[in-house]
Amino acid sequence: MPQNKERICIIDDDSIYINLVSKIIEVKKLSETIIIFRNGKEAMDFFLKSIERDTEDQIPQVIFLDLNMPVMDGWEFLKEFSKIKNKISEKIDLYVVSSSIDSRDIERAKSIDLVSDYLSKPVRIDDFEKILV
Structure with a gap:
């Protein structure tokens, strides 16, 4: 199966969840690169630097965002993210x-325009396949 998404991003502080999702994506070959952030601030810093340095080719095409994390x-x-989204040309x-x-x-x-959908943990393998293929 070809890899359809070059870069995905997981923003979550749960190491077990991160390891599980990373393994599923790797084994199923759903993405070439997985970018991991442990909280929203780390992710926001990454996006701001990517915009500032004009390195949009490093910005993920899919973000999986947890709600309950420390720091941000x-x-x-x-x-x-809604404040900077219009500065990113990539969908x-x-x-x-x-x-x-x-x-x-x-x-x-679901009422936030940026959000494609809400997924409840634990996310099933076929959910990832539907999103990433």
């Missing part, structure tokens, strides 16, 4: 991935 959580990241599909099953979180996330 997913909600804060979405707020800050980015952003998926909120959370263990929260609170309908308010789901509706809030």
